[in-house]
Amino acid sequence: xxxxxxxxxxxxxxxxxxxxxxxxxxxxxxxxxxxxxxxxxxxxxxxxxxxxxxxxxxxxxxxxxxxxxxxxxxxxxxxxxxxxxxxxxxxxxxxxxxxxxxxxxxxxxxxxxxxxxxxxxxxxxxxxxxxxxxxxxxxxxxxxxxxxxxxxxxxxxxxxxxxxxxxxxxxxxxxxxxxxxxxxxxxxxxxxxxxxxxxxxxxxxxxxxxxxxxxxxxxxxxxxxxxxxxxxxxxxxxxxxxxxxxxxxxxxxxxxxxxxxxxxxxxxxxxxxxxxxxxxxxxxxxxxxxxxxxxxxxxxxxxxxxxxxxxxxxxxxxxxxxxxx
Ligand code: SAM
Numbered sequence: 654x655x656x657x658x659x660x661x662x663x664x665x666x667x668x669x670x671x672x673x674x675x676x677x678x679x680x681x682x683x684x685x686x687x688x689x690x691x692x693x694x695x696x697x698x699x700x701x702x703x704x705x706x707x708x709x710x711x712x713x714x715x716x717x718x719x720x721x722x723x724x725x726x727x728x729x730x731x732x733x734x735x736x737x738x739x740x741x742x743x744x745x746x747x748x749x750x751x752x753x754x755x756x757x758x759x760x761x762x763x764x765x766x767x768x769x770x771x772x773x774x775x776x777x778x779x780x781x782x783x784x785x786x787x788x789x790x791x792x793x794x795x796x797x798x799x800x801x802x803x804x805x806x807x808x809x810x811x812x813x814x815x816x817x818x819x820x821x822x823x824x825x826x827x828x829x830x831x832x833x834x835x836x837x838x839x840x841x842x843x844x845x846x847x848x849x850x851x852x853x854x855x856x857x858x859x860x861x862x863x864x865x866x867x868x869x870x871x872x873x874x875x876x877x878x879x880x881x882x883x884x885x886x887x888x889x890x891x892x893x894x895x896x897x898x899x900x901x902x903x904x905x906x907x908x909x910x911x912x913x914x915x916x917x918x919x920x921x922x923x924x925x926x927x928x929x930x931x932x933x934x935x936x937x938x939x940x941x942x943x944x945x946x947x948x949x950x951x952x953x954x955x956x957x958x959x960x961x962x963x964x965x966x967x968x969x970x971x972x973x974x975x976x977x978x
Contacts, residue, residue, distance in 0.1 A: 924960020
């Protein structure tokens, strides 16, 4: 078992398969940004599997593929298949912007992907263009429907509500999720990179108080997921809401995860700079499983107690896409 110095068990690893993305969401990758990791530094699928297997042998049960946009990485269903075959993997999920999903949904499902989170910040084509920099709503919508048709259940729709940008999209998004049996997950903006730092997100704890009675919500523990969201369900069972509130109500004391970036660096916390580079170790000719496990233990020891998004909101200069959201 992996237990950090604050007694938290680490059983969840998020794997970034690329730091590239086809969108330029205003709170994430800045327009014109080109400084992406070079391909020779990307972990290969075999290297990712080697690290994942060592994590499972230390008690990790859940993995999520993310990025950047994970579906920009060629042959991703192959990686899904490889990870799913590792003994001890109980849950493999992916977070995607869905622009490429209509092409890949069936292959991902057949490869064994268990769950999908899809990012969508509104239902208006112009709002989506304004946020993502691309006229991509129809492609994303088709991708979401393709995932539903491919048989993915409990699809979660990630929305980042921003003041005066897309907060008028919240009601239509709730209705869209009710109509399609999706779970709406709202995320507070984190001050990551200058993009995140310049964005004014919505306080979701206040928002919950505002809509609690309107939708007759009760707290729910039914939803599957290894992450930090807390869930509520309407009493009629039709609407499920998940909230991720790193700013208004942080959840660091229950943090159970670390992130592996595309170049093989383990990040211990989104809101701190502690990291541990694994790539050189796993590429050294005499690398053993024992050495990898001992490096993982050392890394977990670096996991900080909490983020400092509020105390020091300019500390994190990397964008979310660099760590793997
Ligand atoms: N490209 C994929 C996608 O769009 O879902 C996966 C990576 S993306 C970085 C993962 C999630 O992080 C998305 O839901 C995105 O909205 C969210 N995100 C990015 N920057 C953020 C920030 N500064 N604060 C909060 N959420 C952020």
